[in-house]
Amino acid sequence: MHTFYTNETDYRLVEQLIFEWARRIDENRVEEIADLLVPNGRYTVQSRFNLDRNLPHCSIDCHNTAQLRDRILSMRIANIYERHHYRHMISGIQILKKENNLLEVVSNFSIIRTMELDGQIQIIFTGQARDEISIDQQTILFTKRHLVFDSRAIETLLVIPI
Amino acid sequence: MHTFYTNETDYRLVEQLIFEWARRIDENRVEEIADLLVPNGRYTVQSRFNLDRNLPHCSIDCHNTAQLRDRILSMRIANIYERHHYRHMISGIQILKKENNLLEVVSNFSIIRTMELDGQIQIIFTGQARDEISIDQQTILFTKRHLVFDSRAIETLLVIPI
Amino acid sequence: MHTFYTNETDYRLVEQLIFEWARRIDENRVEEIADLLVPNGRYTVQSRFNLDRNLPHCSIDCHNTAQLRDRILSMRIANIYERHHYRHMISGIQILKKENNLLEVVSNFSIIRTMELDGQIQIIFTGQARDEISIDQQTILFTKRHLVFDSRAIETLLVIPI
Numbered sequence: 001m002h003t004f005y006t007n008e009t010d011y012r013l014v015e016q017l018i019f020e021w022a023r024r025i026d027e028n029r030v031e032e033i034a035d036l037l038v039p040n041g042r043y044t045v046q047s048r049f050n051l052d053r054n055l056p057h058c059s060i061d062c063h064n065t066a067q068l069r070d071r072i073l074s075m076r077i078a079n080i081y082e083r084h085h086y087r088h089m090i091s092g093i094q095i096l097k098k099e100n101n102l103l104e105v106v107s108n109f110s111i112i113r114t115m116e117l118d119g120q121i122q123i124i125f126t127g128q129a130r131d132e133i134s135i136d137q138q139t140i141l142f143t144k145r146h147l148v149f150d151s152r153a154i155e156t157l158l159v160i161p162i
Numbered sequence: 163m164h165t166f167y168t169n170e171t172d173y174r175l176v177e178q179l180i181f182e183w184a185r186r187i188d189e190n191r192v193e194e195i196a197d198l199l200v201p202n203g204r205y206t207v208q209s210r211f212n213l214d215r216n217l218p219h220c221s222i223d224c225h226n227t228a229q230l231r232d233r234i235l236s237m238r239i240a241n242i243y244e245r246h247h248y249r250h251m252i253s254g255i256q257i258l259k260k261e262n263n264l265l266e267v268v269s270n271f272s273i274i275r276t277m278e279l280d281g282q283i284q285i286i287f288t289g290q291a292r293d294e295i296s297i298d299q300q301t302i303l304f305t306k307r308h309l310v311f312d313s314r315a316i317e318t319l320l321v322i323p324i
Numbered sequence: 325m326h327t328f329y330t331n332e333t334d335y336r337l338v339e340q341l342i343f344e345w346a347r348r349i350d351e352n353r354v355e356e357i358a359d360l361l362v363p364n365g366r367y368t369v370q371s372r373f374n375l376d377r378n379l380p381h382c383s384i385d386c387h388n389t390a391q392l393r394d395r396i397l398s399m400r401i402a403n404i405y406e407r408h409h410y411r412h413m414i415s416g417i418q419i420l421k422k423e424n425n426l427l428e429v430v431s432n433f434s435i436i437r438t439m440e441l442d443g444q445i446q447i448i449f450t451g452q453a454r455d456e457i458s459i460d461q462q463t464i465l466f467t468k469r470h471l472v473f474d475s476r477a478i479e480t481l482l483v484i485p486i
Contacts, residue, residue, distance in 0.1 A: 002359070004340040004464075008170055008332055016166040019254040026270065026290070035164070048409065049440070085210070085312045087288040089253040089272055091413040092343040108350065110413055110436055112272055112288045112312075116211070119315030121285050123445050126411040126436045128350070140166075150409045150436075153443030170332055178328040181416040188432065188452070197326070247372065247474045249450040251415040251434055274434055274450045274474075278373070281477030283447050302328075 005095040013140045014105055014133055015093050021142070022088035022109075030072050030160060034065045038134060042144045043068050045162060048127065049152040059154055060161065072161065081159045083116035088162075102143065103133040109147070111162055125149045125162055167257040175302045176267055176295055177255050183304070184250035184271075192234050192322060196227040200296060204306045205230050207324060210289065211314040221316055222323065234323065243321045245278035250324075252291075264305065265295040271309070273324055287311045287324055329419040337464045338429055338457055339417050345466070346412035346433075354396050354484060358389040362458060366468045367392050369486060372451065373476040383478055384485065396485065405483045407440035412486075426467065427457040433471070435486055449473045449486055 005011075017036060024032045037043060045060040062068040089110045097104040111125040127149035134143045147162060167173075179198060186194045199205060207222040224230040251272045259266040273287040289311035296305045309324060329335075341360060348356045361367060369384040386392040413434045421428040435449040451473035458467045471486060 002344065004337060004344070006333065006336050006340075008336060009168065011336060012168050012170065012173060013166060016168075016256060019256055020164065020166070022254055022270070023256065023268070087270055087272065087290075087312055089251055089270060089413055089415075091251075091253065091415065092346055094340060094343055094347065106347070108346070108411055108413060110411065112285060114288060114312040116314065119313035121288060121313060123285070123436060123447070126438060126445060128411075150411055150438040151443035151445060152440065171330065174330050174332060174335060175328060178330075178418060181418055182326065182328070184416055184432070185418065185430070249432055249434065249452075249474055251413055251432060253413075253415065274447060276450060276474040278476065281475035283450060283475060285447070 005098065007095075007098075010095060010098070010103065010135060011093070013135065014095060014103060017133065017140050017142065018090055018093060018105075018107055018129070018131070021145075022090060025160060025162070026086055026088055028085070030075070031069070033161065034068050034072070037065050037068065037142045037145065039066075040064050041142055042146075043142075043161070044145070045147045045149065045158075047152055047154070048148050048150050051148050059158060068161070075159050075161075079159050084160075085114050085116065086160060086162070087112045087114070101134060101136050103131075103135055105129075105131045105133055107131070109162075125151070167260065169257075169260075172257060172260070172265065172297060173255070175297060176257060176265060179295065179302050179304065180252055180255060180267075180269060180291070180293070183307075184252060187322060187324070188248055188250055190247070192237070193231070195323065196230050196234070199227050199230065199304045199307065201228075202226050203304055204308075205304075205323070206307070207309045207311065207320075209314055209316070210310050210312050213310050221320060230323070237321050237323075241321050246322075247276050247278065248322060248324070249274045249276070263296060263298050265293075265297055267291075267293040267295055269293070271324075287313070329422065331419075331422075334419060334422070334427065334459060335417070337459060338419060338427060341457065341464050341466065342414055342417060342429075342431060342453070342455070345469075346414060349484060349486070350410055350412055352409070354399070355393070357485065358392050358396070361389050361392065361466045361469065363390075364388050365466055366470075367485070368469070369471045369473065369482075371476055371478070372472050372474050375472050383482060392485070399483050399485075403483050408484075409438050409440065410484060410486070411436045411438070425458060425460050427455075427459055429453075429455040429457055431455070433486075449475070
């Protein structure tokens, strides 16, 4: 018989942390996602194809928030791209384990992109988020975000972090 | 450090109210969404493009439930359109504030349309719902629904309210 | 005035059961969904078009877990198809009724398929899950899963159960 983790407070906080990350991106406040990761936290975007074969290549791999902030800054000032918005849909949040105030959490995501010019709507990413989250009575923060997307091919346009 | 609203009862009721609205539409009982809004409640559908530029135009703007019922009635008896179904996907429900039994709530939505004739499946809307919800021990109802969709262009076919 | 079911423990367990079913499929552990259904449970996939007209045809109709396991086995060893992944998005979980430890539950689903070869991303199903779930202090399991998809036409490729 399968048993599920059911601490209600932990579940609600975890859900809100994941939703908050998504909302900061969707509302074009991407800089602020770095505040939801511990300073030496890891943020990785990788294809399922590579992960399943133990291939090390990642599309994004930041080893701390400084790297993440740097990437976002380059998006703002260096990259040239057609204006577009993301809309995150999150589903299936499950806390798999808790040890020493560290939670192991999975969730499904799909990200729908709308181009500003012609209004074209397209799903550009689906995948599974594998998160490690630190929780105590004052604070809840990501210690690791490993976002594994289902497609082997990446969209030409991955400017904004997901 | 970011803190999250965590009243569990409020969260569950808010979520159920938002889901109930969606389900009444998806189950082709659109008339019944008006019962989830206070009589003088506001229901507005607007593009993000217009909202961001303070342009006043809205695709739908009902100032009370009578206007909303009227619009739905016209959909049933006056509009001619190809039969289709909506399917609402809701994600990222966050209670941002509570003051005097009024909750400020945001959520993400995507609406997928299936045409009855040829079965074509298409995302026609993604966006953010900005809701004001009145809650007390007996009742939970929308006082305002402001649905902001990401695309500047609207689909030819917005017959059914979203 | 509409009232909502709000037993928090029941809600969280129901949600986790539905998410767990989806995750086992998405993680390519389809065999394990049968463990979430009671041995004489029913698993049915049917079009909304047929259901609305009381037409009996279903795309899949398993009367017990043995039939479901058999179907999955044939998927693994007999069917030839292009490799692909599913990603389930679940939304709008609502407990409508509880009687004698049986819950009547609805939810919305959309299933996004990614082809392994060319990375093509497509919504192949949207619809409503109508579940009957048995719950007691030790165990939560599906007794019936009735998955009603919105499109009349089924995708050529329904190999993996949804």
